[in-house]
Amino acid sequence: MxxxxxxxxxxxxxxxxVGCGASGDPAAEQESSAPAVEAESxxxxxxxxxxxxxxxxxxxxxxxxxxxxxxxxxxxxxxxxxxxxxxxxxxxxxxxxxxxxxxxxxxxxxxxxxxxxxxxxxxxxxxxxxxxxxxxxxxxxRARVIVYDGEELAADDVPVTVDELTTPEWAGRVGIAPSNASFQAFITAYRVLKGEEAADEWVAALAANDPQIFENNGAVLTAVNDGVVDTGLINHYYWFGQATEIGEENMRAQLSYPEAGDPGSIxxxxxxxxxxxxxxxxxxxxxxxxxxxxxxxxxxxxxxxxxxxxxxxxxxxxxxxxDSLVNPDLDLSDLESLEATQELLSKHGLI
Missing domain, CATH: 3.40.190.10 (Periplasmic binding protein-like II)
Known part of the structure; x- marks a missing residue:
């Protein structure tokens, strides 16, 4: 894909x-100068x-x-x-x-x-x-967050930047959904904020750190909540949805918001x-x-x-x-280079 x-x-x-090159077509010029058509239902x-x-x-x-x-x-x-x-x-x-x-x-x-x-x-x-x-x-x-196993980790043990997730300490302990659009948008933000070389290095390091691959955000959350994996990258609202269904007191998984300005906090x-x-x-x-x-x-x-x-x-x-989560250095209109992100993830075997 x-x-x-x-x-x-x-x-x-x-x-x-090609369409722009045809602008000399008289018919096209006539069409472009036609009066606006009233909206219809x-x-x-x-x-x-x-x-x-x-x-x-x-x-x-x-x-x-x-x-x-x-x-x-x-x-x-x-x-x-x-x-x-x-x-x-x-x-x-x-x-x-x-x-x-x-x-x-x-x-x-x-x-x-x-x-x-x-x-x-x-x-x-x-x-x-x-x-x-x-x-x-x-x-x-939709805020990007790190979800973690609250029975195995204290809040202070959780990384505050996504770069920390690629260190040996977190090998095999991070769940991701690389085929999911929100994960790909996060990688695109990393490319925009830190540059292509840094993004390539981060994805390569993550892939080499034995991440646990899941189909979507919900599957990542479930895995953390079941104690299958220690941490994961998801959107915030998945946690609140599950907590409403089973009660916050029954949530083993907890949320941590990466520090402001980090690509993981978009x-x-x-x-x-x-x-x-x-x-x-x-x-x-x-x-x-x-x-x-x-x-x-x-x-x-x-x-x-x-x-x-x-x-x-x-x-x-x-x-x-x-406003406490918004990255002032990121313009969401810059997240359009989706195909380059997909190529990067494919290069390192994540999709």
Missing amino acids: TNRFAALAAGATLLAL DDALTLYSGRDEELIQPLIDMFEETSGISVDVRYGNTAELGALLLEEGEQTPAQVFLSQDAGALGALGSAGLFTTLPEDVTASVPAGFTSTDDSWVGVTG VNVTGAGILSGAAQDADALEFVEFLVSAEAQQYFVDETFEYPLAEGVEAPEDLPAL
Whole structure:
């Protein structure tokens, strides 16, 4: 999948360049000068969701009930759906893409697959948590954390930087989900913050340190909570979701937030963009507006324990303040080079 995603990205760029080269076509010039078409609704929407059905479908149900718009959802891995969108190009049936992380959104935006969102939509989310060119909007914040076995480790024993996890002391004791979009976004952030050479060295050191490989964040958390592995890298909200189900007092796994400024302490976002073919689709716009509405933001707080990004909705009480976790040196729009991260992980045998 890694090579395929990279190849498709290159193909999309090539097609875009070919399209630009045709700008001298009179028909194309006539089309570009045509007046804007008023948005239309057919009360139906096709959504590609890189977020799990268990988390998102109740929100879709809320939207369908309040709007009267029927939503046909295709669920899948964020990276795989991103590759599919690049492959389908203008022929995609998707009108909205809901992504698990900013990196995939940035890659698709750079490939020219998104239309520009209205300013009132993107302005509803603070700068730093949305795109810089209005091609997509952030929906929720997700902090990267180190989860650890509270029965085997004291809080002071847990590394405060991800670099420490590659030392001999932690050999075989760290759980990761390298095929997961949020892990790949973290590696991309490491590349952006510390440079390509440092990132290559870190991934090589991690791979040589016998990490325990899992399918996703939830599996990493379960392994730590069951005492199978001492530590792991996950998003914060998985812990809160499981604690709600079984009670915090029954959680063997505990959370540690890496020190501010460390690549492991990034706050990534989920987000959504409207595909260029749906630029005039009123239903697509209504859905994206719904995602940043107070109703949807409160759903994410209550049901998924993520940070709300739109003003007027408070984060869960047990979470550190969002501004205390943000890395000021990281622009989320720089996480678009997903294919380079996948190549790096593949180079060292992690995917």
